[in-house]
Amino acid sequence: MRRPKPNLKSIQKALQKLEQNNFLNERRRRLYNRKYRKSLFFISVWVGRILYFSLFIIVCSTHEIIKTTRPEVLTKCEIEEYLGHSRKGSYRVTEVALETQYGHYFAELIDVDLPKLVSGDTVTIARNYYGKSIFFTQPSWSVRYGLTNHLIIYSFILFPTFISFFFNDGFDRFTDKLLLLIWAANIIAIGLYFLTDF
Numbered sequence: 001m002r003r004p005k006p007n008l009k010s011i012q013k014a015l016q017k018l019e020q021n022n023f024l025n026e027r028r029r030r031l032y033n034r035k036y037r038k039s040l041f042f043i044s045v046w047v048g049r050i051l052y053f054s055l056f057i058i059v060c061s062t063h064e065i066i067k068t069t070r071p072e073v074l075t076k077c078e079i080e081e082y083l084g085h086s087r088k089g090s091y092r093v094t095e096v097a098l099e100t101q102y103g104h105y106f107a108e109l110i111d112v113d114l115p116k117l118v119s120g121d122t123v124t125i126a127r128n129y130y131g132k133s134i135f136f137t138q139p140s141w142s143v144r145y146g147l148t149n150h151l152i153i154y155s156f157i158l159f160p161t162f163i164s165f166f167f168n169d170g171f172d173r174f175t176d177k178l179l180l181l182i183w184a185a186n187i188i189a190i191g192l193y194f195l196t197d198f
Contacts, residue, residue: 063128063134070124074099079094094108094112107147109146121138132151154189164179
């Protein structure tokens, strides 16, 4: 049995109903988002991201400013060298793990000739305004060598945090999960940088 062909009137009625449903869905979304953007969750995430960006700018502009230096005696010193490879060619990586009476330090140096360093030597550790160890050297050296710290972790989530500003639709359940994940990452990064010794 053949289905009857839809006439012009029924097509117009179906299009009108579809348009009305779209209008109602859009209105529902708009009203929900107005309420969602005033919620404690959304405001907390927004403040967390703004705080993260503000602190990132401050930290990046002041990270390598030395506030204090302290001589520390090496109780353990491990140095490993290996060749790394990239499209531009090979390069030499020197991994340095230092342990002193005050803590542990790590450095990854690329194509650098590190002077001889052994347990019992005294090294000078430079720290910034936030108490982060940033360089190590010796009085007889003319060069300072950078130490690895949590600024790298702080930088990793910069791009995802920026992208998350475009996710503001509370009607989409994926938005909540993404914003919660970014908010947690921001808090952890801030905590790791400002509240830990490393």
